[in-house]
Amino acid sequence: MAASEKGIGKIIFSSSLGTLIEWYDFYIFGMLAKTISVQFFPEGNSTAALLSTLAIFAAGFLVRPFGALVFGRLGDLVGRKYTFLLTLVLMGGSTFLIGMVPGYKSIGIAAPLLVLLLRLIQGLALGGEYGGAATYVAEHAPANRRGYFTAWIQTTATLGLFVALGIILLVKTNMSDAAFTAEWGGWRYPFWISILLVGVSIYIRLKMSESPLYSALKKEGKTSVNPLKESFGHRANFKMVLLALFGAVMGQGVIWYTGQFYAQSFLENVVKIEFMQNREILLWAIGLATPFFLFFGWLSDKIGRKWIMLIGMLLGVVFYRPIFGTFLKEANAKKWKTEAVRMANPNVHSTTIRIDTVKNADQLLNYTVQHSKTDWQLIDGRKFSITSADTVPMYQFKSFIKVDTKPVYSNIVLSTQLKWKFIALVWVMIIFVTMAYGPIAAFLVELFPTKIRYTSMSLPYHIGNGVFGGLVPFIATLLSTTFIKDPLVGLWYPIGVAALCFIIGALYLANKIDKEVND
Amino acid sequence: MNTVKKIMGLIWMLLAPVIIFFLVKSAVHNISSGGTKDINQPVPWIIIITIFTPIAIGLMIFGYYALKGEYDKLPESSEEIN
Numbered sequence: 001m002a003a004s005e006k007g008i009g010k011i012i013f014s015s016s017l018g019t020l021i022e023w024y025d026f027y028i029f030g031m032l033a034k035t036i037s038v039q040f041f042p043e044g045n046s047t048a049a050l051l052s053t054l055a056i057f058a059a060g061f062l063v064r065p066f067g068a069l070v071f072g073r074l075g076d077l078v079g080r081k082y083t084f085l086l087t088l089v090l091m092g093g094s095t096f097l098i099g100m101v102p103g104y105k106s107i108g109i110a111a112p113l114l115v116l117l118l119r120l121i122q123g124l125a126l127g128g129e130y131g132g133a134a135t136y137v138a139e140h141a142p143a144n145r146r147g148y149f150t151a152w153i154q155t156t157a158t159l160g161l162f163v164a165l166g167i168i169l170l171v172k173t174n175m176s177d178a179a180f181t182a183e184w185g186g187w188r189y190p191f192w193i194s195i196l197l198v199g200v201s202i203y204i205r206l207k208m209s210e211s212p213l214y215s216a217l218k219k220e221g222k223t224s225v226n227p228l229k230e231s232f233g234h235r236a237n238f239k240m241v242l243l244a245l246f247g248a249v250m251g252q253g254v255i256w257y258t259g260q261f262y263a264q265s266f267l268e269n270v271v272k273i274e275f276m277q278n279r280e281i282l283l284w285a286i287g288l289a290t291p292f293f294l295f296f297g298w299l300s301d302k303i304g305r306k307w308i309m310l311i312g313m314l315l316g317v318v319f320y321r322p323i324f325g326t327f328l329k330e331a332n333a334k335k336w337k338t339e340a341v342r343m344a345n346p347n348v349h350s351t352t353i354r355i356d357t358v359k360n361a362d363q364l365l366n367y368t369v370q371h372s373k374t375d376w377q378l379i380d381g382r383k384f385s386i387t388s389a390d391t392v393p394m395y396q397f398k399s400f401i402k403v404d405t406k407p408v409y410s411n412i413v414l415s416t417q418l419k420w421k422f423i424a425l426v427w428v429m430i431i432f433v434t435m436a437y438g439p440i441a442a443f444l445v446e447l448f449p450t451k452i453r454y455t456s457m458s459l460p461y462h463i464g465n466g467v468f469g470g471l472v473p474f475i476a477t478l479l480s481t482t483f484i485k486d487p488l489v490g491l492w493y494p495i496g497v498a499a500l501c502f503i504i505g506a507l508y509l510a511n512k513i514d515k516e517v518n519d
Numbered sequence: 520m521n522t523v524k525k526i527m528g529l530i531w532m533l534l535a536p537v538i539i540f541f542l543v544k545s546a547v548h549n550i551s552s553g554g555t556k557d558i559n560q561p562v563p564w565i566i567i568i569t570i571f572t573p574i575a576i577g578l579m580i581f582g583y584y585a586l587k588g589e590y591d592k593l594p595e596s597s598e599e600i601n
Contacts, residue, residue: 061570238580239589240593246581474563504527507520
């Protein structure tokens with residue numbers, strides 16, 4: 001029943017392209033969140049703030065698993081082809097429309113409401129896409145190459161991130177900041193581009209035929225009548241859904257999110273690496289690591305899926321703290337400043353940002369606060385900025401003045417050598433991702449029977465990635481607010497979840513490759 | 520190995536209510552009207568607790584199945600699942 005080599009190539013290309021575009025669509029919203037919030041969710045409006053929170057949290061956590069159930073059921077009832085064609089149309093359409101919604105200034109509260117609605121549709125569509133694409137490819141693939149062929153689908157999430165980063169950088173570097181962030185500015189282009197990409201992908205997917213295993217099942221009248229009931233109501237299948245979630249996907253989700261997203265946000269917000277260099281680091285690391293999805297998919301066909309996935313998780317558990325600790329240690333601008341002063345070789349340029357004059361009601365307390373920025377450049381190319389506030393009291397009540405004069409280090413630019421060290425470290429973390437994520441589509445496909453496969457594998461996948469993975473930044477913030485002394489404390493969440501998943505997976509999963517999935 | 524699987528099942532069962540307890544405790548501790556971060560807002564906590572409660576119940580059921588020896592031998596064909 002497996003397709004020929006040439007045929008499977010076409011199948012992989014058409015399935016992967018659509019899935020890649022869906023990831024691209026989902027990511028650009030997150031990557032442009034700051035600009036989007038200015039346009040649609042202005043500060044000071046509590047309703048808009050609530051809608052913004054809902055757009056961020058509900059789309060990822062509630063709607064993705066719900067989409068997995070809705071479209072999974074549909075995929076098992078009417079077929080894989082039309083279901084993941086529908087998810088593509090919904091995703092592409094809603095992404096394009098987000099780019100067409102006028103800002104809050106023009107249409108008021110209708111703007112954030114429309115954006116929220118479209119974002120929820122995006123989450124729903126994403127929930128339905130992956131299971132369909134993975135199932136479709138796996139059901140065409142020969143048993144001995146299922147891991148390798150489905151690994152192409154696994155590259156799409158990372159490549160979608162790569163394309164999103166690339167397009168945003170391309171647009172941003174070709175216009176001024178003001179032109180990019182204007183109401184109808186450049187930030188909308190990535191949303192508009194989506195309609196072209198989706199159009200091409202729909203055209204290609206329309207030419208595809210239904211999965212042969214599903215078609216055979218349908219011909220024999222053996223498709224499921226109620227996939228939700230059969231997936232979660234039957235004890236024998238439900239226990240496998242639970243095993244997939246707690247023994248594999250939960251850990252894979254946090255490894256995936258930490259390596260690709262938390263690393264980027266940590267470098268930008270905690271280490272304070274300059275915006276463009278931070279993206280450059282991620283782009284190189286992703287580009288160089290992506291082929292390893294295929295390698296580990298291929299390897300899983302030879303030695304089994306279980307231990308590759310679990311070792312990827314274990315490596316994350318062991319190495320996350322040392323790697324993130326190295327980021328902090330190596331990009332220490334405070335230390336660089338001492339070093340530069342000692343060597344007397346810095347290029348320093350100071351500018352005054354603004355001067356605030358502060359008076360209290362009875363005019364007794366009157367002082368000015370001078371905010372200044374100093375840009376430092378070292379001989380080896382390292383750069384950083386120090387922003388500080390100096391208080392200049394005009395009356396004798398100096399002791400009452402409470403201004404935070406602590407210097408803030410930012411815009412850190414690494415030397416070329418150091419930049420490559422950081423690229424190597426992020427690359428290592430994405431290698432952990434490729435190990436945990438590369439073989440998982442084949443693993444999930446083999447766990448469930450054809451007639452309820454779409455439903456059964458979609459739900460644990462989206463709970464693992466959307467909920468467990470998506471919660472990494474929230475829990476990291478929670479931990480770092482509670483335990484303020486340790487800047488790496490946020491890592492205990494992914495480490496804990498991955499460790500738990502490793503234990504469950506090691507104990508309960510089998511390493512057997514199921515040769516027969518057409519049952 | 521099967522004995523270890525069963526004993527650990529008990530731990531998974533106990534872990535589930537502990538997770539929910541800590542989530543609710545953290546929510547109560549962090550939600551504040553003056554806070555500006557996501558963790559100070561009630562909506563994310565409501566969403567997270569809503570979605571984590573069935574997941575924790577799932578972990579409890581998983582533990583129960585493990586305790587009962589349901590994972591001692593995994594199914595080898597779909598016939599055993601249907």
